[in-house]
Amino acid sequence: MPKQKNSEPAGCLAVILKLIGIDLGRASVGKTLPYRLTDKFLSPAELSFYHVLMQTVREEYTVSCKVNLSDIFYVSRPNENLAYRNKIDRKHVDFLLCDTKNMQPLLGIELDDSSHAKKKRQDRDQFVDQVFAVAGLPILHIPAARGYNVSELAELIRVNVQDKKPVVATPRIPGTQHICPKCQIPMVQRIAAKGKQKGQSFWGCTNYPNCRETVWEEGTILG
Ligand SMILES: [Zn+2]
Incomplete structure (x- = not known):
């Protein structure tokens, strides 16, 4: 930590408290807001696939996890923004591959576990697939498995990643x-x-x- 010149005594105290793990600002906020850090950002199945995916794409693509669809797509007809944005803003795609150079989205990947067999989930998947299709972004569905073949996955990604328009x-x-x-x-x-x-x-x-x-x-x- 850089040395602070002419710092006020109160500032000094805050710095000392922070060094021993007490943050005055954070302590007061923590009592009112009900947010806590989740222990399940990625499920064990997602985590194991993520490691294989990182090994597969290396530096060529950037992998983002759980990206909200409203960060990827916009509603093209402004007067219908509310209705159509509501349909996507609580949905995410498991993994998004972007071109590392310009972070242009190139491919969505869904890891399909047993929950995808349920009717409600299938309807959701079908809608998400339609959103990707109409916006011209390819999406891959990979069945969750105990292991994955890196070269097969690399080939699947290669054929699905679209060339620049x-x-x-x-x-x-x-x-x-x-x-x-x-x-x-x-x-x-x-x-x-x-x-x-x-x-x-x-x-x-x-x-x-x-x-x-x-x-x-x-x-x-x-x-
Ligand atoms: Zn336009």
């Missing part, structure tokens, strides 16, 4: 209202504030920053 060119017709190719909603005209195209007019999606689709004067959508 190709750049789509759309002709710009002057005076027309552009529709976002991703969200299918009207785009708005904006002026670039920075970058190479500074001062130029372009069409941007109203879902920005969730959607970064743009249509430029040249008629090219830049990724």
